[in-house]
Amino acid sequence: MHAIAVKEMKKRFGDVEAVKGVSFAVRSGELFGLLGPNGAGKTTTINMLTGLARPDAGTIAIGGIDCTGSLKAAQHLIGIVPDESNLYPELTGFENLCFCAALYGMRRSEREARASELLETFGLAKAAARKFGGYSKGMKRKLTIAAGIIHHPAILFLDEPTTGIDVASVRQIRQFLADLHKAGTTIILTTHYIEEAERLCDRIAFIVDGRIVTIDSVANLMQPIQERQEVLLAISNSVTGLCTELASAFPAQAFEAVSPGQIRVESTQPVRLGPLVRFLEDKGVEVTEARKARPSLEDVFIRITGLGAETMRKEKEKAGGGK
Ligand SMILES: Nc1ncnc2c1ncn2[C@@H]1O[C@H](COP(=O)(O)OP(=O)(O)OP(=O)(O)O)[C@@H](O)[C@H]1O
Incomplete structure (x- = not known):
């Protein structure tokens, strides 16, 4: 069974056709990357899969459950890490996590234990009693990820989890995702860092201008350029x-x-x-x-999408680092 199966999903905002009919399936336990430049439709795609936006057309199944009309029946299966944090600035790190756990119906002792465990995992234990609003960007991102997995979801969606934060936090988050993947969680990740997708993902969908232009494993995508x-x-x-x-x-x-x-x-x-x-x-x-030069996925991306290295570099700079 596929963790996610999407067919011909579309979304328009006024004149902008943000997603022009995308179809893909994510296998259970897979780390799947949606890779593309700014404005390609990655966030809109993720938002439709997580119930934050309603598709104009197409079908969505999550964990074998038809979620086309509503995500409710599959809500317990998924965790969401949005690109902009949805946590409360006036609550402490610990309180934010306990609050999220309560939303999933976890008992008090269970949620406190889970919150402490996750604060430890992300190196935030010392900041547990500090207000979220005062956290650095990297700390905020880590706590947002912790909140997304508080209920041990089988499927985790992350939208640009390493964009615009310090190098140490980027490393920590990438390692955490690799560990979570090893433990069997299905992960869907959007990014415009090609090297991040190359390093972490099993398979990658290149998304450009609202369409998926190719989907394959990193090894298969790299194969034609390996001999070069x-x-x-x-x-x-x-x-x-x-x-x-x-x-x-x-x-x-x-x-x-x-x-x-x-x-x-x-x-x-x-x-x-x-x-x-x-x-x-x-x-x-x-x-x-x-x-x-070592052939990289960037070369493949440039060949398939026609987007030059310079364009992608500019996109990275606009995003404000993350390396
Ligand atoms: N709520 C909205 N209202 C109007 N237009 C929107 C809205 N959300 C997205 N768009 C437009 O849809 C297109 C796809 O945007 P989306 O945010 O999905 O791209 P993205 O690939 O996630 O880009 P980024 O890497 O910059 O986050 C863009 O042209 C964007 O301006």
């Missing part, structure tokens, strides 16, 4: 038309000027540096460094 060789050459100075000249001199390789001081060489054969360096020297260009 890529070398980055740092050069002392650039000369007009250098890449065109290189391409005609070395037709088995592809050349791209990634910046004025850097050329990317791509080939399906091992790249021989000697002839390249000599050719460039003859043109008055010195190679100051040659580095073999």
Whole structure:
């Protein structure tokens, strides 16, 4: 049985068709990533799956339960970590968690024990008695995750869990998600950090402009580019038309000027540096460094979506870090 099965789900906000008919299924125990740039429709998709937005069309099943009209029957199965925290600033960390536990009908002793356990897990025990409103961004995100799993949900939805927070918290959250995944929880994660998706997810759906453009395992997505060789050459100075000249001199390789001081060489054969360096020297260009690049999911994303590395980098910067 699938933990989640979505068919032809759509959502429009006025003139904006935010989600244009997405279909996918998440296996039980899977860590599934929805990856895409800002405005792609990730949050809207998650909101429809968690009952925060009503789809205009399509069907949703969660844990085998038809949730198309209402999520009520599957509510106990899911945990939600929204991108903006829904916790109360005037309550302490401990009180917030106990309050959430009470909403799930947990008994007092049970909820206090669970709240203390989760505060410990996330390194927040010392801040347990402090008001949530005074927490740092990273602490807020961690407590929001703790609140989302207070009732041991079988399926956890997280919307951009590592965006805009400090590096130490990012590491802690990623490790926590990996542990939760190992323990068997189904996790659906939205992110626009390609390397985060590559590191954590079993399968990834690339979502662009309201549509899923591809869904596959990280290994399968990476397979076509694994055999490809890529070398980055740092050069002392650039000369007009250098890449065109290189391409005609070395037709088995592809050349791209990634910046004025850097050329990317791509080939399906091992790249021989000697002839390249000599050719460039003859043109008055010195190679100051040659580095073999590891193929990454970012390359796959760029190939499939047509979105350039620069676009994704800008998206990351806009998001305010998280690395
Ligand atoms: N409540 C709303 N009212 C109007 N338009 C909306 C609303 N929510 C989302 N949209 C629009 O729908 C599109 C998809 O937005 P969504 O937030 O789902 O994207 P996203 O992939 O989660 O982006 P981000 O990474 O920035 O969070 C965008 O064009 C957005 O402006």
